[in-house]
Structure formats: C-alpha cells, structure tokens
Amino acid sequence: MLLHHPPRDELDLPSILHALSDPQRLGIVRQLAAQGGACACYSLAIEGTKSTRTHHLRVLREAGLIHQEMVGTSKFNALRRADIDARFPGLLDAVLADKASLAVAPPAQANASLVDAHAAVARATLRSA
Amino acid sequence: MLLHHPPRDELDLPSILHALSDPQRLGIVRQLAAQGGACACYSLAIEGTKSTRTHHLRVLREAGLIHQEMVGTSKFNALRRADIDARFPGLLDAVLADKASLAVAPPAQANASLVDAHAAVARATLRSA
DNA sequence: AGCATAGTTCGATGTTCGTTGAACTATATG
DNA sequence: CATATAGTTCAACGAACATCGAACTATGCT
Known part of the structure; x- marks a missing residue:
C-alpha cells in the first residue's frame, strides 16, 4: 500500500523543524544526505529498537x-x-553544514542501496513473466 | 540579575530547531527579525497569558x-x-524567508523600542546625579 | 509610604513525545 | 506448506511540553 507523503506545497515549516529537532532524526537525515540515494531501513544507524526506528522514520515522512x-x-x-x-x-x-552534531551520529552501517532494490524488482518481474 | 545566555560556541542545533518548531516561538522570532532592534515583552504579539509569554521567551533565550x-x-x-x-x-x-507561516503571526503591536529603554536609563542616571 | 506596571514562579492540568516489548503483517525463499 | 526477514502496530510508561491562574518580586512614580 502506498504511504502518504505530503505534497511539496503542503510542507509546513514548524513540522519540518520539529522533525529535525530530535537528535536521532537529525542523524538519520544526515545519513541520507551523505548517502545521496535511497537507503533501506535496516542499513540506517538508529539507536533503539525497530519500533523506535519505525516511529522516527514515520515522523520524517509525515x-x-x-x-x-x-x-x-x-x-x-x-x-x-x-x-x-x-x-x-x-x-x-x-542544517547539514553543522559539524558539531556529527559526533553524535553513529557510523552508518553498510548500506543497502537502491541497486539492490532494483535487483529485487527485476527478480519479481522475471517471475511474473 | 543577569540572565544566562549560552555563548555562541555552545549553540546547539537541535535546541535551536526545537525552539523554532513551535509556531508561537517562530512567530516571535519573525517579529524580532522584522523589528531589527530590541522589543519589550509587552509589545510582542503572543497568544495566551503572561505566563505563557514568559515561558516561550525563556525557551528562546535558553x-x-x-x-x-x-x-x-x-x-x-x-x-x-x-x-x-x-x-x-x-x-x-x-526560516525567515518562509512566507506561508506569516499568516499565523498576529499583527505586531506598536513596539516599545530600545530608544524608550535608553530614555528610561537616562532618567535613572539623572536621578542618581 | 502606597500604587501601578512589567514580569516571574509555582503547581496543576492535559497533551505530546520517545521508547519499548509483544504480537502482528507482508514478502521471499526452500 | 514452513521458515526467515523486514517492518508495523498497539498499549504502556516515564518524560517533556504548553498553558493557565494565583501569588509573588522588582522597578518606577507620586
């Protein structure tokens, strides 16, 4: 099922600033910025359990x-x-230029990139052929 | 008594973003930016009681x-x-360039500027002479 | 001295938040 | 089918937050 993403013109500054005010979420955004492409959830370095990870990523998406x-x-x-x-x-x-906060971002794990995702899509396509 | 202000090199990005993520405080910062100089508390347009105003201004200072x-x-x-x-x-x-949030900032009251403050200081000096 | 004004503090209240573990769903694989 | 993996949801918990009114402090003025 498709996840809801607010359209560009509905982006709200207080919501964006609130999402970034949490050190964990700020660290996630830095990791994604450094990566350039897309990252799988499990390859992001996030403190806490999978519930916490799901929570933070949902706040960032919303x-x-x-x-x-x-x-x-x-x-x-x-x-x-x-x-x-x-x-x-x-x-x-x-926000990303600030280097003082970089110390708190744990080292990123080996990333699962979109290349792997495309490979998975290709396998699915081959199977349905 | 002097109020504590964090020195420049101790400014923390998550704290700044958290302070700005509240629409009231974002509105206050916009008013101060538009004013250019200093504003007295009573001349700021802030929703709620004086307790609320004191609370928000303390968060911004801290x-x-x-x-x-x-x-x-x-x-x-x-x-x-x-x-x-x-x-x-x-x-x-x-942050200040965003115009979509301007609609929620109530019109600023007539400002008490630092000129008035200096006048008060001058009066106090004259009295102690 | 009393009075007025500006601002603060405190405790209370209801809400929001970050975090968790248990239970769950969806997909992929053999 | 069973199993493994990734991710989600829910309720619970303790902490943080915004707001308020009552009571208070500090300064300026008469």
Missing part, C-alpha cells in the same frame, strides 16, 4: 523530509532534497 | 536565539542574528 517506498519486505528511504530546497531554500544546507 | 535584558520593569528582547548566522550560516535566512 513532515515531508523523506520519501519512502517498499520493495519486497524492505523499505527504502530517500531525502526529499529537491522538494525541501524548493520550498525552504537554504534550510537543509544550513 | 536555546540562544534571543538576547534579553531588563530596563526598569521592562525586559527587552533582540534576535541574536549575528551569533546565529555565524554559528549556522543561512539557517535564519531560510
């Missing part, structure tokens, strides 16, 4: 900061860089 | 977003624009 889509049993997450930059020019640059 | 000082019975508040811009370049510009 604020409009990330795009999420399922591929098989995995969910891939990507920063909505273009949307955020268009709606609030300079905000992400300013 | 996050390091504003500078506060007493003059007589009034407290004057000013945005720490230079400190914030030095510590997180572009952040305030991006």
Whole structure:
C-alpha cells in the first residue's frame, strides 16, 4: 500500500523543524544526505529498537523530509532534497553544514542501496513473466 | 540579575530547531527579525497569558536565539542574528524567508523600542546625579 | 509610604513525545 | 506448506511540553 507523503506545497515549516529537532532524526537525515540515494531501513544507524526506528522514520515522512517506498519486505528511504530546497531554500544546507552534531551520529552501517532494490524488482518481474 | 545566555560556541542545533518548531516561538522570532532592534515583552504579539509569554521567551533565550535584558520593569528582547548566522550560516535566512507561516503571526503591536529603554536609563542616571 | 506596571514562579492540568516489548503483517525463499 | 526477514502496530510508561491562574518580586512614580 502506498504511504502518504505530503505534497511539496503542503510542507509546513514548524513540522519540518520539529522533525529535525530530535537528535536521532537529525542523524538519520544526515545519513541520507551523505548517502545521496535511497537507503533501506535496516542499513540506517538508529539507536533503539525497530519500533523506535519505525516511529522516527514515520515522523520524517509525515513532515515531508523523506520519501519512502517498499520493495519486497524492505523499505527504502530517500531525502526529499529537491522538494525541501524548493520550498525552504537554504534550510537543509544550513542544517547539514553543522559539524558539531556529527559526533553524535553513529557510523552508518553498510548500506543497502537502491541497486539492490532494483535487483529485487527485476527478480519479481522475471517471475511474473 | 543577569540572565544566562549560552555563548555562541555552545549553540546547539537541535535546541535551536526545537525552539523554532513551535509556531508561537517562530512567530516571535519573525517579529524580532522584522523589528531589527530590541522589543519589550509587552509589545510582542503572543497568544495566551503572561505566563505563557514568559515561558516561550525563556525557551528562546535558553536555546540562544534571543538576547534579553531588563530596563526598569521592562525586559527587552533582540534576535541574536549575528551569533546565529555565524554559528549556522543561512539557517535564519531560510526560516525567515518562509512566507506561508506569516499568516499565523498576529499583527505586531506598536513596539516599545530600545530608544524608550535608553530614555528610561537616562532618567535613572539623572536621578542618581 | 502606597500604587501601578512589567514580569516571574509555582503547581496543576492535559497533551505530546520517545521508547519499548509483544504480537502482528507482508514478502521471499526452500 | 514452513521458515526467515523486514517492518508495523498497539498499549504502556516515564518524560517533556504548553498553558493557565494565583501569588509573588522588582522597578518606577507620586
């Protein structure tokens, strides 16, 4: 089932700032920014249990900061860089430029990239042929 | 008594973002930015009682977003624009550029500026001479 | 001195938040 | 079919938050 993502023109500054005010979520956004492409949930370095991870990623999606889509049993997450930059020019640059907070982001695990996701999609397509 | 203001190098991004994630406090910061100089508490347009106003202004000061000082019975508040811009370049510009949130900021009351504050100080000096 | 004004503090209240473990769903694989 | 993996939901918990009214403090003025 499709996840709801707020459209670009409905992005709300207080919601975005609230989502980013939590150190965990700020760290997630930094990891996604550093990655450039999409990351699977399990490859993100997030403190706490899977419930906590699900919670934080949902807050980020509902604020409009990330795009999420399922591929098989995995969910891939990507920063909505273009949307955020268009709606609030300079905000992400300013937030991501801060290096003092980098110390609190744990080292990212080996990432499952969108390449793996596409491979999974290809396998599914081959099977239905 | 002097109020504690975090020094520039101790400004913390999550705390700043948390302070700004509340629509009331975001509105206060916009008013102070538009004003340019310092504003007395009573001249800020803030929803709720004086307790609420005191609460929000304290959160902004403790996050390091504003500078506060007493003059007589009034407290004057000013945005720490230079400190914030030095510590997180572009952040305030991006936050203040958002026009969609402007609709929720009530019209600012006639401001008591620092000119009035200086007049009060002058009167006090004259009296002690 | 008393009075007025600005602002603060405190405890209370209801709400929101981050976190968790148990139970669950969906997909992929053999 | 069973099993494994990824991810979700729910209720519970303790903490944090925004708001308020009553009571208070500090300063300025007469």
